Amino acid sequence: MPRALEHQSPTSGAHATSRKxxxxxxxxxxxxxxxxxxxxxxxxxxxxxxxxxxxxxxxxxxxxxxxxxxxxxxxxxxxxxxxxxxxxxxxxxxxxxxxxxxxxxxxxxxxxxxxxxxxxxxxxxxxxxxxxxxxxxxxxxxxxxxxxxxxxxxxxxxxTTPRTTTGESPFSLCYGTEAVAPAEVGELSWRVKHYDSKSNAQGMRMNLDLVEEAKEKAAVRVAMYKARMAKAYNAKVRPRNFQVGDLVMPKAEASGPIGKLDPKWEGPYKVVEIVNAGAYKLQHLDGKDVPRTWNIGNLKKYCA
Structure with missing residues (x-):
């Protein structure tokens, strides 16, 4: 979310900023x-x-x-x-x-x-x-x-903990370096013990120059992670979908709290639009739109 502190080049200005x-x-x-x-x-x-x-x-x-x-x-x-x-x-x-x-x-x-x-x-x-x-x-x-x-x-x-999806900590992706943890101060870590302001400033500038490369590598890891998760999910999912014009019944609890004796399903409603895979817009049989989109996990086919 936060952007890493930027190492300004001599050509920095309005034009350079516009390309960042x-x-x-x-x-x-x-x-x-x-x-x-x-x-x-x-x-x-x-x-x-x-x-x-x-x-x-x-x-x-x-x-x-x-x-x-x-x-x-x-x-x-x-x-x-x-x-x-x-x-x-x-x-x-x-x-x-x-x-x-x-x-x-x-x-x-x-x-x-x-x-x-x-x-x-x-x-x-x-x-x-x-x-x-x-x-x-x-x-x-x-x-x-x-x-x-x-x-x-x-x-x-x-x-400060590396995430599985990126291989990096959120802190390092945002600021270009790892945070100094309390443990490094109590039992001095190498970088704290050998701190030198001049060499540390040089190291920070180098990290900032390399932060975009780290972000590119993280983006590749994220894409690979999503692909693995999608493959694992799809392997366990039984294909099910609705078409425009189908009559469906939404779970009543998806609209709000229900009592123990209330019906568990509402409707029927008509599918009028497929927003994306697994998400639909519905309409009352009298033509009035049902608010918001509905996930397929909260719908079942209406059987008269």
Whole structure:
């Protein structure tokens, strides 16, 4: 997400800047609600992740309104790392509202939405979200209300740990070097023990010159990783799809909480558009559109 500090060449200027890559291309955003109330009445967690570097930002919130989402994005993303090209989220009301839509439009940020009740479609945000939850459970034990205090150290651990997809830590892809960890200060590592300001500055300049090469190698690893994951997934999936005009029934729980005695399926609705593989737009039989897209995992064929 953040761009590595740039080593300015003598020809740098408006023209040179225009040819540099964007600091953020696409990022995902997600809200979690299952937290004990901490100080300041904070009980929600907002998480964003840069899809390329895997850099994660997260913050505890007392409210999850559109205003809070915009405030978080402005303070933690735009003002620190620049404007992303795209923002991927679920269909929560905080992301669908006019205020956020206009804010994104003003900054030329494209919004994309995952299918209803399908967090896996935004899996690159779901993975760090689950990691944060797991680390919080492990560290806190019974002291659940202290989760806000543990959040910074969990983010630090994530930033400085190499990710499987890229082979690099988010920190190194963003800043061109590895962070100095607390362990290196307690028991001096070689680079801390032999620190020299002049040679360190030269090394930093060299790292910054090589950071784009590291990013290119990481991009290749990401592509290979995605290909392996897709192959493994497709090997286990039984082909199933719908055509325009088919009648289908969505899971009722995908639209919101249901009671124990409520029907588990809604509809039937008609498939009117195939958005992409496994995602569909639906319509009531009277011709009224059903909001948002629906993932195939939440649909079944209607049998009269």
């Amino acid at each position: 890559p964007l600091s953020i291309r696409s990022m995902g955003i997600r809200l979690s609600r299952s937290f004990p109330t901490s100080h300041g009445q904070r009980k929600f967690l907002i998480v964003t992740v840069d899809y390329f570097t895997k850099w994660v930002e997260a913050e505890a919130l007392a409210k999850i309104t559109e205003k809070e989402v915009i405030k978080f994005l402005w303070k933690n993303i735009v003002c620190r790392f620049g404007i992303p090209r795209a923002l991927v989220s679920d269909n929560g009301t905080q992301f669908l509202g006019n205020k956020l839509r206009e804010w994104c439009k003003g900054l030329v940020i494209k919004q994309f939405f995952t299918s209803v009740s399908n967090p896996q479609a935004n899996s690159l945000t779901e993975v760090p979200n689950q990691m944060i939850l797991q680390h919080l459970k492990t560290r806190l034990g019974s002291a659940k209300g202290a989760w806000v205090n543990e959040l910074p150290s969990i983010l630090w651990a994530y930033w």
